[in-house]
Amino acid sequence: MPKARPVPQAADICNIPCFDHARVDAIKSALADKEERLPALAGFYKLLGNANRLRILMALGEGELCVCDIAHVLGxxxxxxxxxxxxxxxxxxxxxxxxxxMVYYRLDNPALLEAIKGDLSMLRGRDE
Amino acid sequence: MPKARPVPQAADICNIPCFDHARVDAIKSALADKEERLPALAGFYKLLGNANRLRILMALGEGELCVCDIAHVLGxxxxxxxxxxxxxxxxxxxxxxxxxxMVYYRLDNPALLEAIKGDLSMLRGRDE
DNA sequence: CTCTCGATTCGTCAGTTGCGAAAATGATAG
DNA sequence: CTATCATTTTCGCAACTGACGAATCGAGAG
Structure with a gap:
């Protein structure tokens, strides 16, 4: 079993000095709304954070493919x-x-490739 | 040194059967264009694939913050x-x-939060 | 039924990631 | 100068990832 880490006692508030308490609280509550969606968003990005998975999505953007063909495309x-x-x-x-x-895979949601394309052009726009 | 893995000899083409050679080649060349940008894109998504980093970006969306305040926001x-x-x-x-x-951090590129917001609404749209 | 073969799951292993603890840095106060 | 303090870096460890080969599954073919 993965032995629990000796959690650093969140009990007593903080030993970190500095900080603007009011502002921190304001921002905390601003984030609280988004907090619910946040793990899903991070999970989404984690899924896309691999070149082979991106290749799969782009390849499937060209149409349905069987596993062995995808394997060949990816090497x-x-x-x-x-x-x-x-x-x-x-x-x-x-x-x-x-x-x-044979099993044929296809993209189930065209919005995904659109989003990726959007992010890509954002990146491209940044590096001029 | 991380001893090289016994690479499976890409020399002789393939021992994986099946596959539509023409189509695979067509898709390979379609991907070749994007291939250059692809590692950067994957790296970008990898960076965003962590809830704490997303929290930092969103917190900084509310304005400049010092490290210790960010630490408090994140816990x-x-x-x-x-x-x-x-x-x-x-x-x-x-x-x-x-x-x-103190060191104050700020978002350098508003387009980033826009892109994240776009992806978030794409996700939201998908789960109804 | 058994055999074949594409696809999937399982077991393993190297490499990466995220964090805490502690040391190093670097700017200000005295 | 030295002391202090916010921050950064380094190191070590546990957890996670991504890849492979081997074992397994499951749908035809015979």
Whole structure:
């Protein structure tokens, strides 16, 4: 078992000096609204934070593909490819279709590629 | 040294069967254009794939803050906060200002929060 | 039924990440 | 100068990731 870390006693408020208490509280409550969505957002970005998964999404942007073709596009083993597909599938971005022994994957939500494209152009705009 | 893995000989084309060679090549070349930007994009998403870093960005959206205040907002140690700030700073998203012993951080690029907001609303739209 | 074969899951391992503790830095106060 | 204090860096550790090979699953074919 992963032995619990000796939590640093959040009990007594703080031993960190400085800080503008009123402002900190104001910002804390401003964040509180978004706090609920935040883990999902971080999870979303974590999912996209891998070049192979991005390649999969972009490849599927060109149309439905079977696992072995995706593996060839990525230059990965089928096991590794399947693993990445599973992660994308679990978060609901991919649909799959069974044709005989083959499994075909497709993008389930065009808005995803749009969002990625938006972020990409934001990045491009930044580095001129 | 991290001993090289016994690379599976990309020399001979493939022992994975199946696959539509023409289509795979077409998609490979379609991806080739984006390939250059892709590691940067993945790195960008990796940076955002952490709730504490997202909290920092959102907190700084409310205005400039010193490290210790950010630490209080996050409920983290200053060392940990500084570490996350460093990552955001290294990728050029934060500016900093030195006032006496304190260091004040600010968002350097409003487009970043806009992009995040866009992704967030895309996610929200998906789960209805 | 058994055999084949694409896909998936499992086990393992190296590399990465996030954090706390402690040392180092660097600016101000005395 | 020395002392102090906010911040940063370094180090070590536990947890997580991403990849592979091996084992397994599951849908035809025979």
């Amino acid at each position: 990965l083993s089928m096991a590794a490819t399947s693993h990445q597909l599973k992660l994308l599938r679990e978060q609901g971005w991919l649909g799959m279709r069974n044709d005989g022994k | 983290l140690s200053m060392a940990a906060t500084s570490h996350q700030l460093k990552l955001l700073r290294e990728q050029g998203w934060l500016g900093m200002r030195n006032d006496g012993k």
